[in-house]
Amino acid sequence: MIDVGRIWRSSAGAKAVMAVSGMILFGFTVVHMLGNLNVFLGREAMNDYGAFLHEVPDLLLVTRVVLLTALVAHVVTNIKLMQDSAKARPQAYKVVTPKGSTLYSRTMRISGPIVLTFIVLHLLNLTFHPVGKNWLHPDFRLQAGGHAPDAFHNLTTLLSQPLWGIFYVLANLGLGLHLFHGAFAMFRSLGVSGDRQLGSARMAATGLAVAVSGGNVLLALAILVGLVK
Amino acid sequence: MKITLQVWRQADKSSAGNFESYTLDSVSEHMSFLEMLDVLNEELSVQGKEPVAFEHDCREGICGSCGFVINGRPHGPNPKTTVCQLHMRSFKDGDQLVLEPFRAAAFPVIKDLVVDRSALDRIIQHGGYVSVNTGNPQDANALLVSKDDSDKAMDAAACIGCGACVAACPNASGSLFTSAKISHLALLPQGQPERERRVVAMLEQHDAEGFGPCSQHGECEVACPKGIKLTNIARMNGDYLWAQLLGSPRVGGSADGG
Numbered sequence: 346m347i348d349v350g351r352i353w354r355s356s357a358g359a360k361a362v363m364a365v366s367g368m369i370l371f372g373f374t375v376v377h378m379l380g381n382l383n384v385f386l387g388r389e390a391m392n393d394y395g396a397f398l399h400e401v402p403d404l405l406l407v408t409r410v411v412l413l414t415a416l417v418a419h420v421v422t423n424i425k426l427m428q429d430s431a432k433a434r435p436q437a438y439k440v441v442t443p444k445g446s447t448l449y450s451r452t453m454r455i456s457g458p459i460v461l462t463f464i465v466l467h468l469l470n471l472t473f474h475p476v477g478k479n480w481l482h483p484d485f486r487l488q489a490g491g492h493a494p495d496a497f498h499n500l501t502t503l504l505s506q507p508l509w510g511i512f513y514v515l516a517n518l519g520l521g522l523h524l525f526h527g528a529f530a531m532f533r534s535l536g537v538s539g540d541r542q543l544g545s546a547r548m549a550a551t552g553l554a555v556a557v558s559g560g561n562v563l564l565a566l567a568i569l570v571g572l573v574k
Numbered sequence: 575m576k577i578t579l580q581v582w583r584q585a586d587k588s589s590a591g592n593f594e595s596y597t598l599d600s601v602s603e604h605m606s607f608l609e610m611l612d613v614l615n616e617e618l619s620v621q622g623k624e625p626v627a628f629e630h631d632c633r634e635g636i637c638g639s640c641g642f643v644i645n646g647r648p649h650g651p652n653p654k655t656t657v658c659q660l661h662m663r664s665f666k667d668g669d670q671l672v673l674e675p676f677r678a679a680a681f682p683v684i685k686d687l688v689v690d691r692s693a694l695d696r697i698i699q700h701g702g703y704v705s706v707n708t709g710n711p712q713d714a715n716a717l718l719v720s721k722d723d724s725d726k727a728m729d730a731a732a733c734i735g736c737g738a739c740v741a742a743c744p745n746a747s748g749s750l751f752t753s754a755k756i757s758h759l760a761l762l763p764q765g766q767p768e769r770e771r772r773v774v775a776m777l778e779q780h781d782a783e784g785f786g787p788c789s790q791h792g793e794c795e796v797a798c799p800k801g802i803k804l805t806n807i808a809r810m811n812g813d814y815l816w817a818q819l820l821g822s823p824r825v826g827g828s829a830d831g832g
Contacts, residue, residue, distance in 0.1 A: 430745035433786030442646030445796030536812015
């Protein structure tokens with residue numbers, strides 16, 4: 346029988362959990378970014394897209410459960426890994442001269458919490474507003490008919506406020522850094538060792554990371570400077 | 575040339591250490607780094623002080639005995655070079671060098687720059703071998719190995735077990751060492767019968783020794799004096815997951831001895 350606990354406790358197993366959960370979340374950010382592009386097509390396109398996502402409630406629920414599970418696994422496993430690595434080097438070097446690691450690999454512990462904070466605030470901003478209002482922003486409204494929120498209105502009113510707009514831009518740059526290292530590491534964590542396969546997989550993932558971060562940043566900037574309203 | 579050293583001095587495993595400063599006024603650029611330390615130790619001995627302890631054996635870059643951290647780089651600044659093969663011409667007059675032992679919970683300091691690396695030996699004991707039946711040797715050409723596999727296995731087998739990968743890793747992971755020792759057997763036909771059992775036992779021993787997890791930073795690959803590749807870690811990860819998720823039932827790590 347497969348001993349899940351034993352795999353999770355091992356360093357390679359825990360990293361595989363990070364890779365798989367990260368891959369699920371990564372995939373979600375790609376779809377999410379593509380969906381966001383509807384904003385550029387105008388209010389109707391965006392709200393139709395929002396309504397489309399809510400069309401099959403069961404599917405939405407399953408998606409949310411999968412994403413939440415992946416997120417929890419990613420965060421909890423990361424806490425274990427950070428503890429393991431802190432224990433592995435109790436005494437730090439006096440001089441540290443990095444060579445070989447990248448800026449984004451070394452900043453995973455900064456970009457991770459930024460992304461997590463962003464996810465929480467983003468959900469509070471735009472997803473969980475059951476009465477059509479939101480404690481972070483009182484001007485949110487439901488669409489005519491009562492149940493589907495006016496996503497376009499909510500998004501543009503939120504991001505046209507400078508502080509929120511700038512935060513969304515910075516958070517998506519942080520997301521980009523995080524995905525960059527993810528693209529680099531996840532295939533190796535899962536055992537892809539062929540140079541060619543690894544090269545192609547990483548190139549594709551890096552391209553997607555740039556697209557996700559870039560697409561979202563462009564969108565937030567467009568709303569922030571008033572190109573989309 | 576004049577070199578100022580800040581050296582980690584620690585009397586034994588249980589004492590607290592500290593940095594001591596030494597200045598050498600006439601270092602020859604032709605000296606190896608260890609010869610420079612020999613000169614320092616000669617001076618210290620004459621003054622009746624305790625010489626700086628550091629490990630060394632072949633001084634040819636092949637035994638894996640030497641190694642400490644110079645200004646944040648294991649084995650110093652030069653690529654694919656052990657500290658015994660590092661020469662003072664790589665530094666310039668007036669340089670200040672901080673010498674620290676390899677820092678890892680799994681590598682306790684024995685004295686000054688000498689650390690106990692027997693954790694690496696224990697990882698090997700947990701499966702870094704092949705079991706071969708005795709009897710007449712078979713024909714050398716009976717087992718065919720592809721050139722590609724043979725090259726990769728030989729590259730992995732070049733690991734001298736110095737521990738620089740652990741020293742360089744931000745997580746103090748021994749994954750590069752462990753994966754090299756697993757890979758050079760996993761790529762060859764002789765390593766196949768014990769492949770699954772080996773990867774599980776060695777990787778779990780690596781964790782039990784207190785080495786950290788691999789975050790794929792790539793610091794180890796750059797620090798390695800033998801150019802061991804990060805792809806070995808990917809192969810180890812894949813083998814471990816395969817063995818645990820899809821492999822045949824196998825005994826636990828402890829049944830492997832050691």
